[in-house]
Amino acid sequence: MNEATILNVKHPDGQYEVMVGSGLLPRLGELARIAGPVAVITDEHVGPLYASACGEVACVLTVPAGEQHKTLPTVNGLYSQLLAAGIDRTGTVVALGGGVVGDMAGFVAATYMRGVAFVQCPTSLLAMVDASVGGKTGVDLPEGKNLVGAFKQPTAVLADIATLQTLPPAxxxxxxxxxxxxxxxxxxxxxxxxxxxxxxxxxxxxxxxxxxxxxxxxxxxxxxxxxxxxxxxxxxxxxxxxxxxxxxxxxxxxxxxxxxxxxxxxxxxxxxxxxxxxxxxxxxxxxxxxxxxxxxxxxxxxxxxxxxxxxxxxxxxxxxxxxxxxxxxxxxxxxxxxxxxxxxxxxxxxxx
Ligand SMILES: NC(=O)c1ccc[n+]([C@@H]2O[C@H](COP(=O)([O-])OP(=O)(O)OC[C@H]3O[C@@H](n4cnc5c(N)ncnc54)[C@H](O)[C@@H]3O)[C@@H](O)[C@H]2O)c1
Ligand SMILES: [Zn+2]
CATH class of the missing domain: 1.20.1090.10 (Dehydroquinate synthase-like - alpha domain)
Structure with a gap:
């Protein structure tokens, strides 16, 4: 297998690595150096394809796919499910999906229990090259897109390009x-x-x-x-x-x-x-x-x-x-x- 490419990203509070390669998801825990329990947040398209590749995790939370679900009601549901799964401040939220999942899971990670660790596993080309790097997270309001959010830096970004095989052409x-x-x-x-x-x-x-x-x-x-x-x-x-x-x-x-x-x-x-x-x-x-x-x-x-x-x-x-x-x-x-x-x-x- 080809070696992963590693890009280091510095930000005001530290730094993290963006890893780009094939077959990274099965090595999630090791590559992202995750210690405590893992909560994977994904959507209904990506979850069935790739959640099981992420190894053993505390819970997989699946939201409906699409921008229309990048909202506070969806976030509310996620908070409840994290509590029900017993995720505490030692937990890590992993975003597995496109930019919608990344933005929303990042917002959840920024705010749940005043903030837990966050790892991005982008699976769309747009999420890999754009949404998953830079620390911007958030959700839409009925009045407009991305009107509520937070800066939340991930501890690692794993762009597994093998997932792009199933990405729809559009x-x-x-x-x-x-x-x-x-x-x-x-x-x-x-x-x-x-x-x-x-x-x-x-x-x-x-x-x-x-x-x-x-x-x-x-x-x-x-x-x-x-x-x-x-x-x-x-x-x-x-x-x-x-x-x-x-x-x-x-x-x-x-x-x-x-x-x-x-x-x-x-x-x-x-x-x-x-x-x-x-x-x-x-x-x-x-x-x-x-x-x-x-x-x-x-x-x-x-x-x-x-x-x-x-x-x-x-x-x-x-x-x-x-x-x-x-x-x-x-x-x-x-x-x-x-x-x-x-x-x-x-x-x-x-x-x-
Ligand atoms: N935070 C930022 O800096 C930033 C930057 C750019 C865009 N964004 C946000 O990103 C969002 C758009 O992201 P997007 O284009 O990834 O949309 P998306 O998350 O809706 O994904 C597009 C579709 O592809 C599906 N999908 C994703 N990966 C797949 C895979 N590997 N195989 C099969 N299906 C797959 C998804 O389920 C969805 O149906 C917008 O909400 C936008 O605001 C954020
Ligand atoms: Zn754009």
């Missing part, structure tokens, strides 16, 4: 949108690797997949390490997301997050080229790589530009009255601009 594509985003932010070699891999991405060898995942994590690691509480540089991770969130919202979430990010990356590239910040050929390059992984590159014709523009103003990441965009100078070179004129933004989102 979820793999959604994760690839974030991987491509990470390449654009600061890793031209990663971006190039995806371009070279072409349509073979889904059938990539475990060794190459391990490299792809660990290099994508490296980008997020480097950014969050420099800005653990999101005061500055972490804003760069929002590349494509101001456009993306607005498109998702206006579509009534028919456009998924991964698709929204893809459309947002295309819009950010076009805006950058239009304003003369990057080569005029860059947008086509971004579009081509997204098409390779079957992500959309054109905003659906039935979503008019006006509501998209207005929705961008409700984004919680905007500063005061100004829209803030992450723009590109080249693959691997991004910066924040908050002086973009409405006309230029409208021109880009009117493009079909």
């Amino acid at each position: 979820e793999f594509a959604a994760g690839m949108a974030e991987v491509i985003k990470h390449g654009l932010i600061s890793h031209p070699r990663l971006f190039q690797q995806i371009e070279d891999e072409g349509r073979r991405l889904r059938t990539m060898s475990p060794v190459r997949l391990q490299t792809l995942v660990s290099e994508a994590i490296r980008v997020k690691r480097d950014v969050v390490q420099e800005d653990p509480f999101e005061h500055g540089r972490r804003a760069l991770l929002n590349l494509g997301h101001t456009f993306g969130h607005a498109i998702e919202q206006v579509s009534g979430y028919r456009v998924t997050h991964g698709q929204g990010v893809a459309l947002g990356l295309v819009a950010a590239a076009h805006l950058s080229a239009r304003l003369g910040y990057c080569d005029a050929a860059l947008p086509a390059r971004v579009e081509a790589v997204l098409r390779q992984v079957e992500l959309p590159t054109r905003i659906p014709a039935d979503l008019p530009p006006d509501p998209i523009y207005r929705a961008m103003f409700s984004d919680k990441k905007k500063v005061g009255n100004r829209l803030r965009f992450v723009l590109l100078r080249d693959v691997g070179q991004v910066f924040v601009a908050d002086d973009v004129a409405e006309g230029d933004v409208m021109a880009v989102i009117s493009q079909r």
Whole structure:
């Protein structure tokens, strides 16, 4: 078996290891150095496939799958089940699943008995490269996504890439949108690797997949390490997301997050080229790589530009009255601009 790749993540209270490799789950206790009782939190899709691989644990708590269950009522149920299973402050909560499980289990670990140890075992590509690193956890409120949460650093992250074999293709594509985003932010070699891999991405060898995942994590690691509480540089991770969130919202979430990010990356590239910040050929390059992984590159014709523009103003990441965009100078070179004129933004989102 190929050796796991290990990335060390430093944070204000210490550090932890992110391990990326095949066949890590059966070694959970040893690799994550868990002492006390283990409570695995998973969802109804992932639990039946992988909970038994995690060895002997005190309890497996299964929640329904999907963002609509990332809520305080679900968290409440989890607290009760942890109590019923006799998990005390010596316990460890293990998140086994996608970003929904990771965010919610992390919030439970941050708050149950004022905080217990937490280990992330991400099983979706998005959770591996994005959600499981950086310490942000939380749940949604009826009023909006991720409105309640806490920073909770894991003691270890085990990204077992063998689990990606069962990930539905659309979820793999959604994760690839974030991987491509990470390449654009600061890793031209990663971006190039995806371009070279072409349509073979889904059938990539475990060794190459391990490299792809660990290099994508490296980008997020480097950014969050420099800005653990999101005061500055972490804003760069929002590349494509101001456009993306607005498109998702206006579509009534028919456009998924991964698709929204893809459309947002295309819009950010076009805006950058239009304003003369990057080569005029860059947008086509971004579009081509997204098409390779079957992500959309054109905003659906039935979503008019006006509501998209207005929705961008409700984004919680905007500063005061100004829209803030992450723009590109080249693959691997991004910066924040908050002086973009409405006309230029409208021109880009009117493009079909
Ligand atoms: N905390 C952060 O920094 C951060 C960053 C990005 C996203 N997020 C959050 O992550 C969530 C999205 O995560 P996601 O895309 O992983 O969604 P998800 O957790 O809903 O997983 C997507 C689907 O894939 C299934 N699945 C996961 N792994 C599988 C596997 N190996 N085999 C078969 N099915 C599998 C899940 O059951 C689910 O149905 C959102 O709630 C978002 O807010 C958090
Ligand atoms: Zn995203």
